[in-house]
Amino acid sequence: MPELPEVETICRGLSQQLVGTRITDCHKHRQSLRFPIPESFPKKIINKKIAKIDRRGKYILMVFENELTVIIHLGMSGRVLLNEKPYPKREKHDHITAELSSGKELVYRDPRRFGFFDIIQSSDLKSYKAFKKMGPEPFDENLEAYLYEASRHKTCSLKSFLLNQEIIAGLGNIYVCESLYWSNLSPIMKPADLTKANITSLVKSIRSVLNNAIQSGGSTLKDFRTSDGSLGYFQHQWAVYGRKGEACPSCDCDIIKTSGIQQIQQSGRSTFYCAVRQKVINEGSALKKK
DNA sequence: AACAAGACCTGCATGC
DNA sequence: TGCATGCAGGTCTTGT
Numbered sequence: 343m344p345e346l347p348e349v350e351t352i353c354r355g356l357s358q359q360l361v362g363t364r365i366t367d368c369h370k371h372r373q374s375l376r377f378p379i380p381e382s383f384p385k386k387i388i389n390k391k392i393a394k395i396d397r398r399g400k401y402i403l404m405v406f407e408n409e410l411t412v413i414i415h416l417g418m419s420g421r422v423l424l425n426e427k428p429y430p431k432r433e434k435h436d437h438i439t440a441e442l443s444s445g446k447e448l449v450y451r452d453p454r455r456f457g458f459f460d461i462i463q464s465s466d467l468k469s470y471k472a473f474k475k476m477g478p479e480p481f482d483e484n485l486e487a488y489l490y491e492a493s494r495h496k497t498c499s500l501k502s503f504l505l506n507q508e509i510i511a512g513l514g515n516i517y518v519c520e521s522l523y524w525s526n527l528s529p530i531m532k533p534a535d536l537t538k539a540n541i542t543s544l545v546k547s548i549r550s551v552l553n554n555a556i557q558s559g560g561s562t563l564k565d566f567r568t569s570d571g572s573l574g575y576f577q578h579q580w581a582v583y584g585r586k587g588e589a590c591p592s593c594d595c596d597i598i599k600t601s602g603i604q605q606i607q608q609s610g611r612s613t614f615y616c617a618v619r620q621k622v623i624n625e626g627s628a629l630k631k632k
Numbered sequence: 633a634a635c636a637a638g639a640c641c642t643g644c645a646t647g648c
Numbered sequence: 649t650g651c652a653t654g655c656a657g658g659t660c661t662t663g664t
Contacts, residue, residue: 376640376641377660415659418641419643419657454640455640456640472659498634502635609635610637610638610657611656611658
């Protein structure tokens with residue numbers, strides 16, 4: 343599922359390939375994904391030049407020279423493919439296809455259709471619903487001070503806190519699990535109990551986990567140009583995600599006594615963590631795991 | 633207001 | 649083999 347590093351990698355690839363080219367033809371092969379695709383799409387971008395590719399959180403922003411921005415969210419199964427002639431046959435879940443002045447074909451493929459397309463005036467970007475309340479990017483300056491303030495009086499789980507795009511943009515289930523692991527913080531503790539030192543450690547871990555993923559994504563960029571555009575999780579090895587019952591990779595917890603990596607449900611999402619390494623700060627106020 | 637849970641959707645793994 | 653079931657997750661909506 344595309345989180346910030348995947349979206350960032352896709353944006354970098356698209357930026358190399360698309361900036362300066364025109365959309366010579368574009369078709370939507372269904373009227374809606376998660377939401378209806380606007381009537382004005384793709385009419386308004388035909389024969390328009392792509393000026394810039396940007397990212398905000400998990401959203402791709404395709405900025406056109408005519409002051410319009412196409413907003414793309416990949417949902418959970420969305421992929422962007424770039425084909426050379428002769429174009430392969432359109433597949434079942436290829437919902438939007440565009441031909442470019444470079445001769446290439448851009449395809450949006452999304453089996454689960456949780457993604458969406460929108461088109462707005464570029465000047466309306468900041469007031470756009472999804473961005474108006476969106477929290478800062480993980481690499482923004484002053485993130486530590488901001489998170490410390492934002493976490494005061496918060497009584498939800500730390501896991502939910504970090505998944506909330508209004509708190510911090512771009513993190514999804516996998517990267518939250520991994521970041522919490524590397525900062526030794528329990529997913530079930532309350533944000534309000536975080537100390538400044540905890541926040542420092544957390545921010546460091548978030549950035550490190552994201553940077554590593556972006557770096558391994560960068561090495562797959564060449565594939566993005568030439569093959570099927572598949573940008574998964576870059577053959578990444580997670581420390582805890584998906585490793586229920588396995589031994590914690592970096593602490594000396596006894597797997598016989600601790601059952602290794604635990605899997606619990608939080609807000610309907612799977613959380614993976616090492617209960618030995620990831621201590622709850624202020625045990626008495628921690629939320630009960632479900 | 634804050635938080636949790638449900639709905640959306642399809643492909644895949646598992647079990648019978 | 650083939651069917652039924654459960655699970656995965658990002659965001660919005662609904663419920664508490």
